[in-house]
Amino acid sequence: MSRLVVTDTGPLIHLAQADVLHLLELVGEICIPETVLTELERGSTDTSELEFTVEQVEYDDATYPHLDPGETAALVLCADRNAVLLTDDLDARKTAQDEGIEVHGSVGVILYAYSHSELSEETAKRVLRALKQDTNLYLSSPLVEHAIQLVESDEAGW
Known part of the structure; x- marks a missing residue:
């Protein structure tokens, strides 16, 4: 379940x-x-x-x-x-x-999807950047960069 x-x-x-x-x-x-x-x-x-x-x-x-x-x-x-x-x-x-x-x-949903192999590293990073640039969600640049670092270091997920 x-x-x-x-x-x-x-x-x-x-x-x-x-x-x-x-x-x-x-x-x-x-x-x-x-x-x-x-x-x-x-x-x-x-x-x-x-x-x-x-x-x-x-x-x-x-x-x-x-x-x-x-x-x-x-x-x-x-x-x-x-x-x-x-x-x-x-x-x-x-x-x-x-x-x-x-x-x-x-951001956590994107990290979860990446950590469960539903997104490639490049796609996860692109979507994280898109959340900041293409949506009305306010995300600080340091937060986005931290999330990208989690993806790059394979430490993403819940």
């Missing part, structure tokens, strides 16, 4: 913009809160190539007042289902870590 991975809107958008959305299916069974689906439908992100389930999540707006509804719903679902969280939001990542939830982002 594969692990349950809950994602908020960010990684879905960023991986789609980098044309590697399909890599999400490698990390586990993808589930998104209904709130995230609503956010995606408001935008123009095409997730038709991705297989995922959608769950209704009940939560109090005061649960994580510093996060948006999609991130809050994803965190609540992770806590309820003992799932891994995918998010590119720094506040959501910190909150997940504080709650003891395993958390990764779009």
Whole structure:
């Protein structure tokens, strides 16, 4: 049985913009809160190539007042289902870590795919650069270079 991975809107958008959305299916069974689906439908992100389930999540707006509804719903679902969280939001990542939830982002998905031989070294490096250059995800140059070094040294993965 594969692990349950809950994602908020960010990684879905960023991986789609980098044309590697399909890599999400490698990390586990993808589930998104209904709130995230609503956010995606408001935008123009095409997730038709991705297989995922959608769950209704009940939560109090005061649960994580510093996060948006999609991130809050994803965190609540992770806590309820003992799932891994995918998010590119720094506040959501910190909150997940504080709650003891395993958390990764779009860069982590690329590193995971490389470490499981789903991407060549050159493709992984190209996609990491594309995440910085061709998407609306803010990544610092040192972070991208560190991820590329992990690929080059075969230390990538979860």
